[in-house]
Amino acid sequence: MSQLEKMEVNPDLAMERAKCNFNIMELTHILDGGEENTVRRKKIEDIALNSGASKDAFPEEHMSPKEKYENAVRKSCIFADLVKNDFAHLTGLETFGINSNVIRRTADAFFKEVSPFLLHMGMFVPTIMGQCTSDQMSYWLPRAMAMQIIGTYAQTELGHGTFIRGLETTATYDPETEEFVLHSPTLSSYKWWAGGLGNTANYCIVVAQLYTKGECHGTHPFIVQIRDEDTHMPLPGITVGEIGPKMGFNTADNGFLGFDHYRIPRDHMMMKNAQVLKDGTYVKVARHGKLTYGTMVFVRVMLVSEAAFNLAKACTIAVRYSAIRRQSKPKPDEGEPQILDYATQQHKLFITIATAHALQLSSSWLWRSFSAVLTEMKEGNTDKLPEFHALSSCLKAVSTSDAAYLIEQCRHACGGHGYMISSGIPHLYNFVSATRTYEGDYTVLLLQTARFLVKAYEQAEAKQPLTPTVSYLKLAFTRKEPWDSSPAGIVRSFQALAAGKVSTCVKNMRKRMRSGLSEVEAWETSTIQLVSAAEAHCRAVISDAYKSETERLTANSSPNVKIVMEQLSTLYLYYWALERIGDLLLYTSISEKDIVELQTAYEELLQKIRPNAVGIVEAFDLRDELLHSTLGSYDGRAYERLMDEALRSPMNKEPINQSYYKYLRPMMKANL
Ligand SMILES: CCCCCCCC/C=C\CCCCCCCCCCCC(=O)SCCNC(=O)CCNC(=O)[C@H](O)C(C)(C)COP(=O)(O)OP(=O)(O)OC[C@H]1O[C@@H](n2cnc3c(N)ncnc32)[C@H](O)[C@@H]1OP(=O)(O)O
Numbered sequence: 001m002s003q004l005e006k007m008e009v010n011p012d013l014a015m016e017r018a019k020c021n022f023n024i025m026e027l028t029h030i031l032d033g034g035e036e037n038t039v040r041r042k043k044i045e046d047i048a049l050n051s052g053a054s055k056d057a058f059p060e061e062h063m064s065p066k067e068k069y070e071n072a073v074r075k076s077c078i079f080a081d082l083v084k085n086d087f088a089h090l091t092g093l094e095t096f097g098i099n100s101n102v103i104r105r106t107a108d109a110f111f112k113e114v115s116p117f118l119l120h121m122g123m124f125v126p127t128i129m130g131q132c133t134s135d136q137m138s139y140w141l142p143r144a145m146a147m148q149i150i151g152t153y154a155q156t157e158l159g160h161g162t163f164i165r166g167l168e169t170t171a172t173y174d175p176e177t178e179e180f181v182l183h184s185p186t187l188s189s190y191k192w193w194a195g196g197l198g199n200t201a202n203y204c205i206v207v208a209q210l211y212t213k214g215e216c217h218g219t220h221p222f223i224v225q226i227r228d229e230d231t232h233m234p235l236p237g238i239t240v241g242e243i244g245p246k247m248g249f250n251t252a253d254n255g256f257l258g259f260d261h262y263r264i265p266r267d268h269m270m271m272k273n274a275q276v277l278k279d280g281t282y283v284k285v286a287r288h289g290k291l292t293y294g295t296m297v298f299v300r301v302m303l304v305s306e307a308a309f310n311l312a313k314a315c316t317i318a319v320r321y322s323a324i325r326r327q328s329k330p331k332p333d334e335g336e337p338q339i340l341d342y343a344t345q346q347h348k349l350f351i352t353i354a355t356a357h358a359l360q361l362s363s364s365w366l367w368r369s370f371s372a373v374l375t376e377m378k379e380g381n382t383d384k385l386p387e388f389h390a391l392s393s394c395l396k397a398v399s400t401s402d403a404a405y406l407i408e409q410c411r412h413a414c415g416g417h418g419y420m421i422s423s424g425i426p427h428l429y430n431f432v433s434a435t436r437t438y439e440g441d442y443t444v445l446l447l448q449t450a451r452f453l454v455k456a457y458e459q460a461e462a463k464q465p466l467t468p469t470v471s472y473l474k475l476a477f478t479r480k481e482p483w484d485s486s487p488a489g490i491v492r493s494f495q496a497l498a499a500g501k502v503s504t505c506v507k508n509m510r511k512r513m514r515s516g517l518s519e520v521e522a523w524e525t526s527t528i529q530l531v532s533a534a535e536a537h538c539r540a541v542i543s544d545a546y547k548s549e550t551e552r553l554t555a556n557s558s559p560n561v562k563i564v565m566e567q568l569s570t571l572y573l574y575y576w577a578l579e580r581i582g583d584l585l586l587y588t589s590i591s592e593k594d595i596v597e598l599q600t601a602y603e604e605l606l607q608k609i610r611p612n613a614v615g616i617v618e619a620f621d622l623r624d625e626l627l628h629s630t631l632g633s634y635d636g637r638a639y640e641r642l643m644d645e646a647l648r649s650p651m652n653k654e655p656i657n658q659s660y661y662k663y664l665r666p667m668m669k670a671n672l
């Protein structure tokens with residue numbers, strides 16, 4: 001038995017648990033969306049994690065890139081089998097993986113980085129569901145679900161990721177053979193980045209410019225076989241490989257792909273939204289031109305829950321560690337305090353917890369809106385798509401950006417030990433910082449939201465009706481918002497601030513156009529302010545959703561759980577009001593006295609949250625297997641775990657490394 005298995009819980013952590021004054025499990029149920037969800041999640045975690053299949057005999061950090069990948073494939077196959085045979089019925093979905101936070105969450109115990117199947121589950125299958133006709137779906141979906149084929153999503157090229165209309169891969173229809181000919185005309189047209197493409201996938205969705213009868217109809221998705229189903233050899237006309245080491249995602253075999261006049265059958269074009277008939281006639285089916293971008297919108301919604309989940313992991317690690325770490329001696333007569341007692345540490349960490357709640361609740365709210373929009377779209381009504389695109393774009397941008405910033409803050413909060421891979425935080429940061437870029441870069445997505453806001457502002461100006469998430473824009477045409485420090489008052493101030501910023505942008509653009517700039521130039525020169533306005537809009541949306549979801553979810557909860565949730569949602573509002581003081585001074589009547597009072601109220605709130613901090617993070621109910629952390633484990637034995645990990649390092653397997661004889665000894669002897 002290792003020394004660790006004999007260890008008891010760290011006494012500081014035991015003391016924190018003893019003083020928690022609310023029912024932790026009740027909060028867990030709320031965060032899980034109900035007690036029955038918690039029960040089902042725990043069952044799934046027990047099946048998957050108690051088997052020990054998620055564990056590595058040898059630490060992954062010490063494997064070569066190739067070994068890491070092979071180990072991730074091995075575990076992906078075990079995990080896929082578990083999902084299919086042991087708990088697919090418990091997720092309530094015939095399909096596995098899709099929209100299932102539980103499966104997503106459980107998978108993290110198996111992969112410190114990511115599974116090479118992530119894109120299969122996260123984009124290949126959803127694109128089949130969203131872009132195929134029912135005939136196509138009944139052919140492809142069962143094969144993909146049963147993992148008879150493994151797919152990925154190859155849209156981005158070396159030369160273009162953001163600007164989809166600029167993609168260069170061509171799919172030219174040949175009516176003679178009823179085939180599309182896929183071709184990569186330039187180096188910059190090579191597909192680049194798709195997860196699982198390097199070595200794992202034998203199929204992929206390729207987004208290419210469709211040509212038929214000599215005319216280009218823009219980008220469309222195609223299902224393309226790239227490797228032999230038996231030998232796995234790349235097929236003739238296909239050049240495929242892996243793109244090399246990255247900051248994170250190193251077990252995802254992100255790949256490149258080129259086509260040399262490669263032929264696929266006509267019906268491998270995904271034909272739900274547009275079709276090419278046998279004779280080459282192009283038929284547009286969808287009522288909205290951007291429905292082929294549907295998978296990206298779906299994944300953007302998913303990424304808001306991803307941000308919340310990874311933030312929950314980071315703050316669980318950092319808060320537990322801050323409870324067991326003692327440092328400095330501010331009072332000479334007393335011992336060293338737990339670092340969690342420092343106000344500055346609370347300032348770093350409690351906003352992280354509050355943001356995890358804010359994003360999780362906003363994400364549930366966003367999923368509900370998404371389901372409603374999907375239902376309407378199935379009935380042929382796409383009226384809500386522009387608003388939903390604007391909403392999902394800004395929420396994806398702001399949630400992933402906030403999560404990356406706050407995970408880094410958690411690393412700072414763990415001092416030097418947070419820099420260790422074994423703390424778990426570097427992996428979280430590397431993963432989440434990529435989510436700020438992929439599926440639409442932060443700035444680019446906020447500018448999409450800004451386009452919608454500017455149009456909505458013009459509607460407000462013309463006294464036309466506004467859609468719900470922007471109805472506050474009418475505040476831009478009223479007097480300065482009076483400052484009110486209640487939660488509802490702060491949400492209103494954030495709305496007034498966003499409305500004021502949108503109004504300033506529009507006025508600046510108009511002024512620039514009057515001075516001779518074209519509309520495009522006026523937009524371009526205003527983009528810094530437009531990004532800021534879209535961020536302010538998103539902050540107002542999150543604050544509003546967080547506040548109202550907290551009220552809804554605590555309507556019948558026990559008093560102490562209600563207090564804890566309200567404290568956190570108020571903390572979120574105070575924190576962002578203090579961060580945006582300059583803007584509030586411009587767009588509300590906030591005074592110097594109000595600001596001083598707000599700062600005091602914020603600091604008092606940190607103290608109120610402090611006694612329950614460990615209990616609050618433990619309500620995320622993250623098992624040690626999911627955290628992969630020496631610093632954040634349930635027993636709080638961080639030092640023993642750090643030492644245990646150090647001793648597992650291959651660098652400590654021999655008392656003298658051979659480089660001593662080869663290099664160090666000759667050098668030192670020569671210098672005698
Ligand atoms: C068994 C083991 C398995 C273990 C696994 C565990 C289980 C896994 C389960 C689930 C996991 C879930 C997690 C998922 C993670 C997935 C990982 C993903 C990895 C990364 C993948 C990628 O990155 S794929 C590539 C994504 N690329 C992008 O996002 C590109 C961004 N660019 C764009 O979106 C667009 O080009 C643009 C928005 C920037 C502009 O588009 P375009 O130039 O075409 O349009 P216009 O500027 O002309 O605009 C015209 C008009 O249309 C509006 N519009 C644009 N986009 C949309 C849209 N999507 N919807 C609606 N409307 C849109 C635009 O605003 C304009 O409107 P106007 O009214 O004219 O203003």
Ligand SMILES: Cc1cc2nc3c(=O)[nH]c(=O)nc-3n(C[C@H](O)[C@H](O)[C@H](O)COP(=O)(O)OP(=O)(O)OC[C@H]3O[C@@H](n4cnc5c(N)ncnc54)[C@H](O)[C@@H]3O)c2cc1C
Nearest residue numbers: 153154155156160161162193194195434437438439440443
């Ligand atoms: C880990 C990871 C996994 C990925 N997986 C996949 C995958 O599976 N499949 C796939 O198809 N793709 C994938 N991608 C690609 C990803 O979707 C793109 O990298 C992303 O959309 C950003 O596009 P880009 O690289 O072209 O960035 P660029 O657009 O070149 O961005 C560079 C900079 O230019 C700025 N910029 C660009 N356009 C504008 C503009 N109009 N206005 C203002 N600023 C602008 C951006 O804000 C950014 O600061 C992945 C990427 C990563 C990092």
